[in-house]
Amino acid sequence: MTTTSPAPARRRSLASAPPSLRVILVKIALLAIVDAIAVFAASILFFQGSWLVLGILLLGTLLVNVVYLHPGLLPAKYLTPGLIFLAIFQVFVVVYSCYIAFTNYGDGHNSTKEDAVAAIVLQNTQRVEGSPAYRVTVVEGAGGLGLLATSPDGEFLVGTAEQPLEPLDPASVTQEAGRATAAEGWTSLPQQQILQRQQEVAALQVPLGDDLSEGFLRTTDAVNAFVFQSTFVYDEAAGTMTDSATGTVYTDRGNGQFESDDGQVLGTGWQILVGLDNFLYPFQNQQFGAALVSVTIWTFAFAILTVGLSFILGLFLAIALNDPRMRSRKVYRVLIILPYAFPSFLSALVWLGLLNTQFGFVNEVLFGSADIPWLTDPVLAKVSVLLVNVWLGFPYMFLICLGALQSIPEELTEAATVDGAKGWDVFRLIKLPLLLVSTAPLLISSFAFNFNNFNTIYMLTRGGPRMSGVDENVGHTDLLITLVYKTAFEAGTGRDYGLASALSILIFIIVATVSAIAFRRTKALEDLH
């Protein structure tokens, strides 16, 4: 910026002029709202014991207050909201993905070890076959919560978690239609209390005998209780899970699941950090690595060809429709922009119908009912997805080219013509370089977008037709991103968020490298200017 004398003077006056009362009031009101929300969030976090998040929240709030209450700090006042949103919606997401890439998060490794142990025990707690169904009343005694049970033959029993079920004298029991509703020495819990202590009631196990393995009474609705037996026992000290029915011991070998000595694994495991395992997967699994290489080549071809072809088409149309001699230019422009106005996955589905081998418009009408396998032949499928993608992409190129063309001053063309240049030369030597200066960054971002163009591929071919001779589910039109999707979510071994995150990071590295190199080249282009 040039430093002329009035500018600093103005800046000084801005900083020193006392803000009006209205501005101060609005500022205080806005800050109060922000602080109120922050206090609300902080109190929730406090009770949940999420100390780290609480700390970050408090620090952030403090910062916001300092920035807006402190005089001066003008740049920070403008930047702070943007930076906060950047942190929440971008930085956090990226950091979280990176973290997931180092874990085994996915099907069968969904939560913590504690949760997995609880789930395994729960899954293997089953009703004893042929055992009687009891009707119960939840009661409370000196020994805590208990169940007052009425057996199918009209016997009354009571017990708690510590005190096994024992018969009661019918005289000490209040009955209602043959069901015990209260007993001497016990307080029956009213419905409201039961609802408030649901977790406790649902977790209550009243043993039938001295040993829990004989079975225990448990209720899931506070009205009916059944005899259950738990076949899996967790030994906290040893960290092992024992199947009491077969005596098999399952040990935690540090790979996020319980494993027996003969290699049997329990389905429910937990999340652990696995280091670089996910990143090394393509290198250790050779077949997948080979598929990855061929898919990478096609992905580059797809992205470059899409951008190149749609740019050429868009530029051609822009030049044609920028010519003042052309009539009804506005109508044509609207028509051309139409494909851009439809959601791309919708257009892709329409194209899927158009390209159907037997019933599609393309074969039926344009090729006289020929049976051209547009989407099922390996080469034609590639051509088809390219064509559709160019159709989807050219209106954007048309728009940016039209804008760029109109910003090139007419005088330049006139000057070149005066100097004796012919039409093509004017375009090649004057207009195109100027055009590229402003459109090149957009072309690069368009490349990055098409590199990950999941919609078009997935809606049209789902990556197919499948490559023969490769074990992995890899198709001829698969892009890296669809391959990642299939590997992580459709491989048949369950969802694997860890692997998916790691592979997306690999894709990010590729795209970032290509874009960085390309942007550096663009700088050189600007120097021409």
Add this chain to the structure above:
Amino acid sequence: MQRSSVMKIAGVGALSLTLAACAGGGTPAPAESESEAAGGGELVIWMDQNRADALADVIETFQSETGTTVEVVVKDFGAIRDDLTTQAPSGEGPDVVVGAHDWIGKLVQNGVVAPVELGDIAGDFEDVSISAMTYEGSVYGVPVSIENIALVRNTALAPEAPATWDDLVSTGQAAVESGDAEFPLLVGIDPNTSDPYHLYPLQASYGGPVFGINEDGSYNADELEIGNEGNVEFAGALAQWGADGIINLNISQDIAKEQFANGASPYTITGPWNLADFQEAGVEYAIDPIPSAGGEPATPFVGVQGFMVSAYANNPIVATQFLTDYIASEEAQTAIYETGQRAPALSSAFEAAQENPDVAGFGAVGAEGVPMPNIPEMDALWADWGTTQAQIIGGQASDPGAAWTAMAEKIQSTLDG
């Protein structure tokens, strides 16, 4: 985990106290008495719009009878499985969800659903619906609807139900030759990935179930049957049907529906979900069992939808009460049947629904069917199964039997890890 709602209320309490400039310990006492007045329980249910509409009255009754507050979160049916898996462990998930029975294996593996002991009322449901909701000996929820595919016949083009598969093919081909129809049979499949679900009855007529079946009717994941002799024979038949145009890769689900509604074929294999379109188009149809192509019964997969309890439910007692006393009631089952047109799972409601010939027709076919496997291992099948079928139908696989065997070996190696 009553904790979290108390925490929220406590949070509000703390906020109001703080805002009143009373720095100090925020006792959640006022908030607590509020929740007591509301009756205590608070049930969060995730379900799709269709079922939410159907159950509005039942939920109203439940609220007034038990004093429980119900919060219904409307979600896309297909999204519930993943959302439950990822959100339940945070403790902020639902108490009850609606889901498909074939999710259960995966949900159990991820530890997010809890078994529901039905006790005596288990006998009130159609057997197939209970066995579908059962995984490793425990029942995971209360079934509400049963669905399956069957043969839908255009009665104008084919007045009689086909007695045999050859009968179906010859009637179909005769209709095409006479110009009355364009296709002998319509089965909607994808050109690259086929559709093993819609072709399964034909496959079952050759080779039986894809996994071995234990004595108690559950599937045995250690016994992969997809590569057995009968199924390899089916691969040969599939290639033949592909060449003859009986099964056509270019007919997608949408095209099959549209063409049958246009009267372009005497037969289609589809489910009750397309009947509304056929009625609208004015096609006279009848629902028949699919004739056996390979000798064994051509049994479709039966899908069951039901309500399940989250393993992380904050209100497990209320959730179970809602399922066993309300969802299992004839009123709820009938309401869901009336909005969704899928046969109810409760026997008494199922019997009542038999008045509707469509439900009776599909129900009769489904009674012979087997539940779609709900074991997590089933996921390993679909991708390879579908692409191999497509290659066989399209004629790319020169030796269909070998392609099928290779696929079975591939699936086995995926299962072995």
